[in-house]
Amino acid sequence: MRTLDGIRVLEVGQYIAAPYCAMMLADLGAEVIKVERPAGGDPRRHYDPLRESESGAMSGGFLSYNRNKKSVTLDLSDPADRSCYRALAATADVIVENLRPGAVERMGLGYDVLKADNGRLIYCAISGYGRLSTHSGPYAERPAFDTAIQAIGGMMAITGEPQGPPLPTVTGFADIFTAVLATVGVLAALQGRERSGVGAFVDQSMYDSVASLLERELMLWDFTREPRRRGVDRYSPLGALRAKDGHVALILPTYEMWRWLCVAIDRPDLLEDPRLQTTVQRAENFASTIRPEAERWTSTRTRREIVEHFAAQGLPAGECQTIDEVYACTHLDARRMFLDIDDPHAGRRRMIRTPILTDVYEEPRADSAPQLGADNHLLDDLPRARAG
Template sequence: MTNTTPRPLSGIRVIGLEQYMSGPYCTMLLADAGAEVIKIERPGSGDPRRAIPPFVEKDGVKKAGGYLSYNRNKKSLALNLRSDKGREILRQLAAQSDVVVENLRPGAADKMGLNYDNLKTVNPRLIYAMISGFGRLPGYQSDYARRPAFDIVAEAMSGVMDLVGFADKPPTYTLYGMADVYSGLVAAYGVMQALFMRERTGQGQMVDVSMLDNMLALNERMVTLYSVTGHAPQRGKLEHLWPRGAFQCQDGYVALNVPDDIIWQRIAQTVGRPDLVDDPRSATGTARAQNADFLQPILENWMADKTRAEVVDALNAAGVPTAPVYTATDVFADAHFRNRSGLLEG
């Protein structure tokens, strides 16, 4: 049965001058909301992610899984933007569209005459969202504005990478593509605001999205701690709260976080150690962090003969938010994700 429920962006046309992840993720979200998305691709090769494994093959057609992940519900148009004819077709499309989302290498759209200043002359109502590593809004550019960037660049320079891992190991990355995906989400949010504003003013506008800005915003704990105290947090070391992390059970790991003394009191009572509520070594978050070597074995010993499900049930029943640490197999086996339509059968 076809779903005929109206969607918020039905009737909105989006042009995707996009590649890899951040731009495609943004336009995919807009397509999910009902927009008509026309993805512009290079003749012959298309988006570079079409050639990146893993691949899935069906009915004799081989496609890249990563490409499929970020490009559902779109139309695709092969267009040579290095030719005069290709650029003219793009300008004609822009004149009949509502939004352009662009995440080409900084300077590429300028060189081709396809930036916001050029395209708004053919469509003053056009919203132009540009995603880059360091931001390109005139008046807010740094010396990095023309640098190319992948997700790991934004993770590294935002301080996020410095905080991931353990004190005796090098900095490490988070989820692959997190800065791209999050920036695509932020860009979609900016486009929605610009569309709403256009209803009031009748005018389009530029939306500038910086991957580095976005990752710094996610790293708000570091920003707050350094701003208030001048102290930089250390990788792999909690200073003002404990426990937080993964703890081993009989059949895997569970994850829990104790942000305050109320939750700690519940844990202490659940594991049969009510004395730890008032013990100076564990009465406050700072004390617990300083005495983690003393406290960790207590929690691990309590969990050692229990399954993940038993630990999760006991702690959740006591009002301590706890979850099993899932593998990919666990995720796909849990009916929750299908009940929420987070995973759909192909």
């Protein structure tokens, strides 16, 4: 048994945000039916890396966001298929959608129409800048993509070297974080429906999501009116220290942690250094003073030795792992954080799962992503449905 067994979700999504949200719901047990265009489907089906066989193909980028789903094809520009989609929506508990603003409304398939057919429907609209008419800002009609949102959301302003240009963080970051919050919104609406008996419209904006993640930066601006330089935190000394086999990273937001570091590297005399008496001083002098002094000790030891020694002193630190090291991490294996997926076209693949673990419910299925239209039989009994 899984937490969302018996919940039907329709996903009218493409690229990352809506597909990842729907995949999280699928991993929690929901039946997720992905509604795609007959001609090509979700554009990510054709992204590299692509693995092909005689019978079909699978994109790594598509598999990452579409595990454990079903796929049906409908041309929503066609009146017959719109009728079919509307009938399918009447059977759904949740719809997750991230088409351009106004697209579903122009087709006569907006929330107000579908809610009239299904008063218990939870409709999650993911967009760049928000969809609720009661909360509409000047950017509401803009199209959005991950990098554009990282930029306008302020994330790029605090990423990168102080003298360099703004840099994006992990590709897809704004999409994934928005999808996680959208999943929380859907789950909250499902819980609310248990009490009220009615559905809800979940309006998840990518811009809102990224701006909310910068709560500390916004608080600092509100309190100080001082712009923070990219790559430098004036209020918490932090950074990476060189080890024999790479780097370890740590942050020293309190005097106690600073004292623990000094003890750990056998340099209690640094506690008396007049340049390092306050947190702000330590932050400003991390690169020029703390790092070189600490590296006299860390550079002769491995990452593991450093992190375990720091932990014994009560000081949190982490190895700067490379992607191949994360992929092969024994701790993540022990947490069962990877799924081994057998795909008929891409072969056996190891994919990171959604990180929700419980002690009672089953873990996510390890089903691959569906081929386009593989489940069109689900449309057979719906008005003017096509068999595929």
